[in-house]
Amino acid sequence: MADFVLALDQGTSSSRAILFDRAGVPVASAQQPFEQIYPRPGWVEHDPEAIWQSQLDTAREALANARAAPGDIAAIGITNQRETTLIWDRSGQPIANAIVWQDRRTAPLCDDLRDRGLEPLFRERTGLLLDPYFSGTKVKWLLDNVPDARQRAERGELMFGTIDSWLIYRLTGVHATDYTNASRTLMYDIFERRWDSDLLEALTIPPSLLPEVRPSSGVIGETSLLGGAIPIAGVAGDQQAALFGQACFSPGMAKNTFGTGAFLLMNIGNRGIASESLVTTIAWGMGDTLTYALEGSIFIAGAAVQWLRDELGLIATSAESETLAASVPDCDGVYLVPAFVGLGAPHWDPHARGALLGLTRGTNKAHIVRAALEAMAFQSRDVIDVVEADSGVKLDELRVDGGAAANDLLLQIQADIIGRDVVRPAVTETTALGAAYLAGLATGFWKSTDELAANWRIDRRFSPQMSEERREELYAGWKRAVERAKGWAS
Numbered sequence: 001m002a003d004f005v006l007a008l009d010q011g012t013s014s015s016r017a018i019l020f021d022r023a024g025v026p027v028a029s030a031q032q033p034f035e036q037i038y039p040r041p042g043w044v045e046h047d048p049e050a051i052w053q054s055q056l057d058t059a060r061e062a063l064a065n066a067r068a069a070p071g072d073i074a075a076i077g078i079t080n081q082r083e084t085t086l087i088w089d090r091s092g093q094p095i096a097n098a099i100v101w102q103d104r105r106t107a108p109l110c111d112d113l114r115d116r117g118l119e120p121l122f123r124e125r126t127g128l129l130l131d132p133y134f135s136g137t138k139v140k141w142l143l144d145n146v147p148d149a150r151q152r153a154e155r156g157e158l159m160f161g162t163i164d165s166w167l168i169y170r171l172t173g174v175h176a177t178d179y180t181n182a183s184r185t186l187m188y189d190i191f192e193r194r195w196d197s198d199l200l201e202a203l204t205i206p207p208s209l210l211p212e213v214r215p216s217s218g219v220i221g222e223t224s225l226l227g228g229a230i231p232i233a234g235v236a237g238d239q240q241a242a243l244f245g246q247a248c249f250s251p252g253m254a255k256n257t258f259g260t261g262a263f264l265l266m267n268i269g270n271r272g273i274a275s276e277s278l279v280t281t282i283a284w285g286m287g288d289t290l291t292y293a294l295e296g297s298i299f300i301a302g303a304a305v306q307w308l309r310d311e312l313g314l315i316a317t318s319a320e321s322e323t324l325a326a327s328v329p330d331c332d333g334v335y336l337v338p339a340f341v342g343l344g345a346p347h348w349d350p351h352a353r354g355a356l357l358g359l360t361r362g363t364n365k366a367h368i369v370r371a372a373l374e375a376m377a378f379q380s381r382d383v384i385d386v387v388e389a390d391s392g393v394k395l396d397e398l399r400v401d402g403g404a405a406a407n408d409l410l411l412q413i414q415a416d417i418i419g420r421d422v423v424r425p426a427v428t429e430t431t432a433l434g435a436a437y438l439a440g441l442a443t444g445f446w447k448s449t450d451e452l453a454a455n456w457r458i459d460r461r462f463s464p465q466m467s468e469e470r471r472e473e474l475y476a477g478w479k480r481a482v483e484r485a486k487g488w489a490s
Contacts, residue, residue, distance in 0.1 A: 002074035005440045006062065006230070007432035008055055010080045010163050011238065012100065012260045015054035017062040018429055019073075020436040022445070024455040026429055028066035030058040037097060042104040042341065042489075045097035048086050051163065052170050059226060070228025074445040075219075076171075077234030077435030079241035080163035082184045085138035087149065087160050087209070092170060095158065096146045099138040102261075102299060102341045106137035107350040113137075118202055125189040125196050127272060127280030129348055133297065135162060136186030140203045153206045160209040164235050171232060172221030177211040178235040179285035188213070190282050191272060193290070216240070216284040217438040234439030238431045239263040240283050242401055243293060245434030246425065247456040249449050252393045256380055256414075257431065258404035261344070262301035264383045265293045268391060275390040277346035278383070284438065294391060296345035296383025300354075302404045304338040304372045314365045322407045325370035333358040335481035336371040339488075346386045347482065351490035357481045373410045377417040378478040384418055397421040397461075401430040408460075416466035417475065426457040 004027065009016040014033040018026045032054040037045040063073070083101035088094045099105070110130040113119065119130045128134055139160050143150045152158050161169065162184070165177045182188040182195075187205065189196040195210050214220055216236045222229045236244065239257060243265045246255040251269035256262060265283065272280045272292050283293035305321050308314045315321050335357045342350035356368065380398075388394050398420055404410055405424055415422040427433055440446040464471075 002445065003072050004066070004068060004074065005436040005445055006059065006073050006076045007436040008059060008076060008078045008167065009238070009432040009435065010051060010055050010078070010167060012081045012102070015051065015058050016432065017055070017058040018432045018436070019062055019066050019068060020433060024427060024433055024437070024452065026427065028062050028068070030061035030065060032058050044100040044103045044341070046084065046100055048088070048094040048098050048166060051098070052166065055167060056225065063226060070226050070230050073230050075231050075233035075439035075443040076223070077437070077439030078164050078167055078232065079236055079238050079431050079435035080167070080181070082162060082181060082237035082239065083133055083135050084163050085135045085142070085160070086166055087139070087142050087158050088166070088169070089152070089158055095149055096142055098163070099142065101133055103138070104132045104341055104350050106132040106141050109137040109140060110350070113202065121202070122186055122199060125191070125199060126186055127183070127190050128186055129279060130186075131348055132350055133299070133344065134184055134186045136199070136203050136205070139205050139209070143205065153209055156208040158209055159211070161211055164237070165211045168220060168232060168235070171223040171225060174221040175211045176214050176220050178214050178216045179282045179290060180216055180237040180240040181235070182213045183282040184237060190280070215287060217286050217442045219442055231443060233442040234435050234437070236284055236435055236438055239265055239295065240281070240293070241434030241438070242431040243267065243283055243434065244437055245430030245432070246399045246401060247453045248399065249453060252391070253399070254387065254395055255399040255401065255430070258301050258376060258400065258402035258410070260301065260303045262298040262376055262380060264296045264380060264387065266387050266391060266393070268292050268294055273390055275386065277348065277386055278390060279345070294387050296387060298379045298383065299341050299344040300338040301376045301379070302402070303340070304336065304375060305404070307338070307340070308369055308372055314369055321369050321373065322409045324366050325373050326409050328366045328370055331371045331374060332363060332367050333360070333477070334363055334367045334371045335478055336368065336375050337481050337485040338372065338375050339485045343482070343486065345383050347486065349486050351488060352486045353488040355481065355485040357484060373407070374413055374417070376404065376410060377414040378475065380414060381417050381475060395420055397423050399423050399425065401425065401428050411462045412465070415462040415464045417471060419464050419468070419471060422462040424459045424462075426459045428459070
């Protein structure tokens with residue numbers, strides 16, 4: 001009998017592989033970073049081959065670390081950085097670098113579609129806004145700018161995919177995606193469950209490019225690249241996988257993942273809720289049943305701390321941010337708006353740029369580092385206010401995960417700024433865990449979501465300690481700062 005499920009967690013800055021046991025506990029892992037490519041301001045790319053090789057290497061390393069054979073693995077689950085877009089040919093050769101979800105080069109295309117009055121059509125069918133974040137305009141850009149790409153696509157020689165599709169194809173030869181990733185493309189009708197011909201026509205994208213859409217939990221194919229046949233049985237975009245891994249199985253439950261960006265999702269059950277400034281997305285598909293979520297996508301969260309470390313040299317390690325920020329009682333009026341690639345939810349301003357405001361002669365690096373942590377909390381508050389208004393549900397607590405969730409000071413600041421408990425689970429690798437859960441359910445490794453919910457355990461609960469008056473005073477300053485950053489690059 002198999003003892004583990006293997007999760008392949010393909011992220012924005014690294015690829016990871018984690019083996020989970022029946023209790024949902026990670027028993028072995030491996031991680032490998034890969035290069036971030038910035039050809040021009042606002043452009044972000046990845047080498048598809050670097051993604052593939054790093055993911056394959058980490059999978060092999062994780063099995064070796066656990067001394068596990070392929071027969072010990074019940075299934076593989078895949079979770080991925082969403083919206084990152086690539087096109088490859090039938091031999092598996094990419095036609096260009098992948099365009100990363102953070103990339104803003106298609107802002108003019110989005111403006112053009114909006115000027116043509118097409119945004120209501122896209123919102124009605126996909127639940128998404130017209131923003132460079134999503135995949136559809138990236139596909140159009142590649143077809144229009146890579147030599148011969150459009151002609152080859154028209155002849156049926158090329159395939160589009162988000163990173164999940166790329167990995168599935170290289171592992172199994174199957175051209176497929178799942179409901180969650182399809183729902184992020186601007187091309188998929190999330191209510192009719194089909195690629196939409198009107199949206200494809202608006203984007204001038206040939207339907208032959210598109211992958212087959214499968215349930216998030218179910219066997220897609222097998223791979224023998226790890227030494228023996230193992231089924232690929234679970235797929236979900238990283239944020240939906242984290243929602244599943246956090247056991248947010250009931251409507252009204254929500255999580256926030258602090259990674260490169262921050263992504264807050266609330267389970268809204270089997271119905272879509274319209275929102276003016278958030279997106280409605282598919283949380284997961286189990287068989288013929290879809291669960292939906294409201295999502296607020298924050299483009300820069302932990303990446304702001306990386307910027308302080310790598311570009312400004314204010315800290316030597318990301319972990320140092322907690323110690324340095326805790327050395328001052330507050331930011332002394334300093335606000336950092338990390339709109340380095342524009343602003344995501346609920347502002348959706350691709351022309352915004354980063355701003356550091358409120359500086360005085362007494363400002364020191366501790367204030368700036370603390371302002372970066374507070375920016376994560378303020379941006380999350382922006383989203384929570386809208387999630388509660390649109391859903392009509394007041395959050396009892398916010399479950400958190402991601403690399404920055406290890407920062408106790410950040411989570412206390414978050415609780416203070418939202419006035420709600422913030423809960424960190426015992427297993428914080430919830431993105432990979434969600435992918436493992438989806439694969440394990442499909443293969444009988446786990447029997448039900450009730451069993452998974454029983455596995456979920458709290459590491460620490462952070463309760464608000466700040467007065468309501470102080471909370472609202474700080475938040476009002478944040479909103480003023482955001483207004484200064486908007487529209488800067490237009």
